Amino acid sequence: MNDSFLFDAHCHLDFPEFDHDREAVFARARQAGVRRFMVPGTTRARWPDVTSLAEREGVVVSLGLHPYFLDEHGADDLEALERALANDSRIVGIGECGIDARFEQTLDRQWVIFEAQLQLAKRFRLPVVVHCVHADDTVAKRLRELALPAGGLVHAFGGSPQQARRFIDLGYTLGIGGSVTYSRAQRLHRSVASLPDDAFVLETDSPDMPLSGHQGSRNEPCRLAAVCERVAELRGQNPAEVARHTARNARRLFGCQSEG
Numbered sequence: 001m002n003d004s005f006l007f008d009a010h011c012h013l014d015f016p017e018f019d020h021d022r023e024a025v026f027a028r029a030r031q032a033g034v035r036r037f038m039v040p041g042t043t044r045a046r047w048p049d050v051t052s053l054a055e056r057e058g059v060v061v062s063l064g065l066h067p068y069f070l071d072e073h074g075a076d077d078l079e080a081l082e083r084a085l086a087n088d089s090r091i092v093g094i095g096e097c098g099i100d101a102r103f104e105q106t107l108d109r110q111w112v113i114f115e116a117q118l119q120l121a122k123r124f125r126l127p128v129v130v131h132c133v134h135a136d137d138t139v140a141k142r143l144r145e146l147a148l149p150a151g152g153l154v155h156a157f158g159g160s161p162q163q164a165r166r167f168i169d170l171g172y173t174l175g176i177g178g179s180v181t182y183s184r185a186q187r188l189h190r191s192v193a194s195l196p197d198d199a200f201v202l203e204t205d206s207p208d209m210p211l212s213g214h215q216g217s218r219n220e221p222c223r224l225a226a227v228c229e230r231v232a233e234l235r236g237q238n239p240a241e242v243a244r245h246t247a248r249n250a251r252r253l254f255g256c257q258s259e260g
């Protein structure tokens with residue numbers, strides 16, 4: 001892709017799914033032009049693996065407590081998060097955290113843990129990595145009230161142009177991933193076509209969210225090139241241009257402006 005490169009703004013490369021071939025996964029990504037990676041933490045037990053990835057060239061990390069793993073979060077995990085943020089300058093964001101309304105019976109506890117992480121994002125002036133499923137309205141309302149200083153990423157955005165506009169107006173960046181490769185995702189296609197160049201980043205959410213044609217198989221960052229091509233097509237731009245804008249947006253979001 002000439003001089004431009006891709007930044008996978010959300011990939012769980014610490015997950016055990018990659019333990020047997022992590023080097024090959026990084027090699028295939030580089031081969032496909034993906035040279036930067038943002039790895040978000042999900043549970044306290046996984047944080048050491050996440051932060052050790054920050055030692056690699058091109059990898060930045062965030063730490064957080066993901067709503068999907070609610071049962072694994074202990075009472076003192078939020079204090080541990082606060083300590084980690086105070087002591088480890090490699091952490092560039094807070095998350096993955098948020099609300100997954102598919103799990104209705106745990107919503108109250110999800111909100112307690114999400115709110116605590118939003119407060120940490122405010123205090124440490126770090127961007128927040130938001131997982132938001134069937135909860136766009138309530139999450140957007142809370143983000144508006146808090147006006148976090150560094151904004152954040154609304155990961156795996158799949159909503160309408162109006163929902164996109166609302167998050168952008170609040171200062172948030174949208175994560176566009178493999179969903180865009182499905183022909184049935186027409187509402188998302190309209191959103192992607194309407195976004196300003198500086199409003200979104202590209203992400204795979206590896207090992208989850210496989211692209212169209214790869215259902216049932218492990219997702220990995222090398223597939224970001226196909227996401228970029230589809231986004232470029234929907235926007236009437238060339239892929240190198242989309243790669244350049246989105247990598248720049250991700251660097252700005254996660255405060256890694258200086259590196260190439």
Ligand SMILES: [Zn+2]
Pocket residue numbers: 010012040096155205
């Ligand atoms: Zn994720």
